Amino acid sequence: MNMLQSMKMAWKSIAGAKVRSLLTMLGIIIGVSSVITLVSVGQGTTSQITAQLEGLGTDLLTVTIMGRGNTTSLSFEEAMNLSTLEGVKAVSPVISGSVTAKKGTTNDTLSIEGIAPSYEEVQDFHVQEGRYIVDLDNEFRMKVALIGTEAATTFFGTDQPVGQTIQLNGSSFKIVGLLESKGSSLTGSNDNKLLIPISTAERFLRSPGVRSVTVQAQDTSQMDAVKASLEATLDKKFLNADNSYSIFNSQEMLDTLNSTTQMLSLALGGIAGISLLVGGIGIMNIMLVSVSERTREIGIRKAIGAKQRDILMQFMVESTALSGFGGLVGIGLGYGASGLIGHYSALSTTVSISIVAIAFGFSLFIGVIFGMIPARKAAKLRPIYALRTD
Numbered sequence: 418m419n420m421l422q423s424m425k426m427a428w429k430s431i432a433g434a435k436v437r438s439l440l441t442m443l444g445i446i447i448g449v450s451s452v453i454t455l456v457s458v459g460q461g462t463t464s465q466i467t468a469q470l471e472g473l474g475t476d477l478l479t480v481t482i483m484g485r486g487n488t489t490s491l492s493f494e495e496a497m498n499l500s501t502l503e504g505v506k507a508v509s510p511v512i513s514g515s516v517t518a519k520k521g522t523t524n525d526t527l528s529i530e531g532i533a534p535s536y537e538e539v540q541d542f543h544v545q546e547g548r549y550i551v552d553l554d555n556e557f558r559m560k561v562a563l564i565g566t567e568a569a570t571t572f573f574g575t576d577q578p579v580g581q582t583i584q585l586n587g588s589s590f591k592i593v594g595l596l597e598s599k600g601s602s603l604t605g606s607n608d609n610k611l612l613i614p615i616s617t618a619e620r621f622l623r624s625p626g627v628r629s630v631t632v633q634a635q636d637t638s639q640m641d642a643v644k645a646s647l648e649a650t651l652d653k654k655f656l657n658a659d660n661s662y663s664i665f666n667s668q669e670m671l672d673t674l675n676s677t678t679q680m681l682s683l684a685l686g687g688i689a690g691i692s693l694l695v696g697g698i699g700i701m702n703i704m705l706v707s708v709s710e711r712t713r714e715i716g717i718r719k720a721i722g723a724k725q726r727d728i729l730m731q732f733m734v735e736s737t738a739l740s741g742f743g744g745l746v747g748i749g750l751g752y753g754a755s756g757l758i759g760h761y762s763a764l765s766t767t768v769s770i771s772i773v774a775i776a777f778g779f780s781l782f783i784g785v786i787f788g789m790i791p792a793r794k795a796a797k798l799r800p801i802y803a804l805r806t807d
Contacts, residue, residue, distance in 0.1 A: 424738070426731055430707070431738060441703040442743030444696020445780050449747025450754060451692055452776040453768060455685040457755040460772075461765035463678040467671060476506075476637050477539070478644055479665040480651070482628040489661070490626025493555075493615060495654070497533070499632060502646045504639040509539035509631045512615055514622040519584040520572040527568055528610040529585070531618020539633045542607070547579040547594030554614040561617075563594040567608035585611070588621070640666060686772070690779065696743065697783035704736050704791035715795055729796040736788025737781060744780035748773055 431438045480499075482490045496510035512531035517524065536542065537549050544563060554561055562583065569578040578592045590613065599607035619625060634643045644664055655661035708715070715728055752768060759766040 424734055426735075428738070430735055431742075437703065438739060441699055441739055442696070442746065444692055444699045445740050445743030445783065446696075446747040446750065448690065448693030448696050449744050449776045449780050450750035452686050452690060453748065453751025453773055454754040454758070454766075455688070456682050456772045457751070457766040457768045458758060458764055459678060459682040459685050460769055461755075461759065461767040463674070463682075464767055465765040466674060466678075475667055475671065476634045476640070477667060478632045478634065478640065478647065479667075480630040480632060480647060481663045481665065482626075482630075483660055483662060489655070490628050491630065491654070493533075493619070493627055496627045496630045499630060499647065499650065502643065502650065504635055504643040504646065506633045506635045507535050507539050508633070509533060509536045510615060510627040511536070511629045511631065512618040512622060512624050512627060513629065514618070514624060516585045516611070516622075518568070518572065518611070520581075523572050525568075525571055529618065529622070530610065530612050531615035531622070532612050533615050536612070539631050542599060543597050544594035545597045546577075547592070549594055550612065550614055555616045558617045558620065559614055560588060560590045561593045561614065562590040563596050563612040564592050565596050565606075565608040565610050566598045567606060568610065569595055571609075586621075693776075693779060693783055696780075697740070697787035700736050700739055700784060701787040701790055703739075704732060704788055705794070707735075708732070708791050708795045725796040729792045732792035732795050733785065733788050736792065737784040740780045740784025740788075744777045747780070748777060751776075 491510070493510060497508060499505060500508045510533055514529050515526055516529050518527045530536075532550055533555060534550055534552060543549075547563075550561070550563065553559070562585075564572075564578055564583070572578070572583060573581065578595055581592050582589045583592060584590075590611075596608070596612070601607065613621070615627070632643065632647060634640050644666060647664060651662050718728065751773070755766040755768050758764055
């Protein structure tokens with residue numbers, strides 16, 4: 418008996434008991450769809466967070482000073498002098514806060530950052546209209562501001578914001594530039610904020626000293642050396658005081674995240690894979706029942722010349738077909754579930770072809786392994802015994 422005949426007989430047997438076959442495949446269907454869905458959620462979320470971290474820049478180090486006031490923070494000059502360290506390309510000191518902004522009858526609370534001109538290149542944050550903050554603005558503490566696109570829409574609607582004024586905590590600031598849209602990052606919305614000269618922010622926000630500096634390395638391979646130089650300089654400044662500063666390396670965070678999410682994806686896939694094993698046990702049970710029900714048929718086939726390998730092939734093909742059909746249905750449900758989750762929730766999903774192939778291949782493997790026992794039982798039946806069975 419060739420493979421084609423075995424497949425025809427397996428299909429006839431499956432089609433002859435549709436409900437039982439569907440219930441038998443249910444464990445495989447649930448297992449394959451669960452593996453695809455859970456892993457796609459894990460990988461999609463990982464990709465989303467990774468993109469946000471990479472958006473912060475993998476060649477950037479963020480120095481955060483924990484103290485307050487002149488003695489426990491850096492002055493603007495000291496922050497800018499960090500650019501002279503070996504391997505440092507540029508530095509961008511920032512003073513952050515929040516203000517109540519008003520224009521006409523519109524009021525809102527906005528985040529505000531005092532910046533130096535280097536902020537544009539270090540943070541890769543440019544203007545689409547108007548000009549950027551320049552050194553003269555910092556030198557004379559000018560009350561000028563750059564406005565994000567979301568904030569511009571809130572206060573000026575469709576009007577051109579550049580050249581207009583806005584009230585910040587009761588003081589008038591002139592809008593000199595409209596920032597490009599940057600969307601959201603791990604630190605919040607980049608479009609709903611204002612940028613002003615750092616010298617103006619220091620006085621306006623009553624925040625003496627710089628407590629946040631972004632340092633850009635000349636090359637990502639120099640990140641460790643630059644970090645060591647920063648630590649030596651800051652230890653000297655703060656006399657090795659504990660918890661006086663912290664240095665955030667986005668590349669280290671990215672590596673840790675990738676390692677963690679890979680383990681999480683494996684754990685999710687493993688949990689979902691348990692249902693595949695349950696489905697395999699279900700296939701074995703049903704095939705054993707099928708062997709018992711078809712004992713007389715097996716005896717007749719052996720009596721007219723069927724060999725053990727023919728009987729073995731028939732039942733192996735049948736169990737593999739059940740797991741294969743279940744795997745295909747599971748793939749369809751997995752894709753559908755992933756699409757629905759990505760569309761109707763805040764979670765991001767990414768279906769990996771390799772995971773789909775692994776899940777389907779494992780379902781076929783389950784069918785072969787768990788179909789082996791009933792197939793061998795059927796193949797070893799003695800024709801005389803089988804023919805005597807009612």
